[in-house]
Amino acid sequence: MLGFTVTMLAGLVVGTINGMAGGASLLSYPVLLGLGLPPLDAAITNALGVSSANLFAIRSGQHTAVTLLKTYRRLIIISVLCSLLGAALLLAFPPKIFEHVVPFLLLAATLTLLLPTKPHLGRRNEIAETLGIASSGLYGGYFGPGQGVMVITALARNPKDPGTLNGAKNIIVGITSAASNIVYLFSGRAHWSLVLALFIGSSIGGTLGGKWATRMSPLFYRALVLSVGYGASIWLFGKYYFWN
Numbered sequence: 001m002l003g004f005t006v007t008m009l010a011g012l013v014v015g016t017i018n019g020m021a022g023g024a025s026l027l028s029y030p031v032l033l034g035l036g037l038p039p040l041d042a043a044i045t046n047a048l049g050v051s052s053a054n055l056f057a058i059r060s061g062q063h064t065a066v067t068l069l070k071t072y073r074r075l076i077i078i079s080v081l082c083s084l085l086g087a088a089l090l091l092a093f094p095p096k097i098f099e100h101v102v103p104f105l106l107l108a109a110t111l112t113l114l115l116p117t118k119p120h121l122g123r124r125n126e127i128a129e130t131l132g133i134a135s136s137g138l139y140g141g142y143f144g145p146g147q148g149v150m151v152i153t154a155l156a157r158n159p160k161d162p163g164t165l166n167g168a169k170n171i172i173v174g175i176t177s178a179a180s181n182i183v184y185l186f187s188g189r190a191h192w193s194l195v196l197a198l199f200i201g202s203s204i205g206g207t208l209g210g211k212w213a214t215r216m217s218p219l220f221y222r223a224l225v226l227s228v229g230y231g232a233s234i235w236l237f238g239k240y241y242f243w244n
Contacts, residue, residue, distance in 0.1 A: 105139070
């Protein structure tokens with residue numbers, strides 16, 4: 001019961017932050033590891049549980065959803081296809097491979113917070129945006145935490161107002177994660193009580209976050225996710241490379 005409550009509270013925080021900015025599943029993944037789940041089980045449970053955050057954030061701003069779908073249709077398709085490939089790779093290789101790769105993935109996702117997102121114009125940026133979305137889709141299907149930040153980093157290369165940028169991120173990550181979750185459903189590695197806890201918490205948080213998208217301090221958000229992301233990365237490096 002304690003694990004369910006802790007996970008639901010983590011889902012609430014994750015959902016709120018994901019609805020406003022993205023990348024907060026970096027916070028819930030270490031919580032699941034702390035409850036004793038193996039890394040692969042934690043990644044799949046986390047992905048299934050927090051996917052509702054972006055979908056409910058889209059719902060809170062549904063008046064723009066149709067426009068965003070039309071505008072970003074090409075990028076959504078690219079992201080979904082790459083995500084399905086990532087999910088297939090995740091389940092095709094032994095869990096031991098994932099355990100030794102995940103510290104690097106978590107660290108890389110955390111470091112995306114430090115990438116410059118100053119907008120630039122031009123064809124070169126359009127190509128960079130496409131490659132960035134494809135990479136984020138592949139990453140999202142294989143691991144997941146931090147995908148929202150990667151999407152924002154890719155989209156911010158071309159000028160957009162904060163509301164449009166956040167809405168585009170929510171719709172791309174929401175649809176992409178829904179696609180890869182179909183693969184995860186048949187993995188046999190989801191811990192369903194914790195999926196439910198995360199789903200409830202992140203659904204409520206995502207609704208709130210979608211409405212509060214412009215109110216969160218960027219400095220606080222970055223400090224929170226960076227500290228948790230770095231801390232979990234160091235712990236995982238120690239667990240799989242130094243302590244055994």
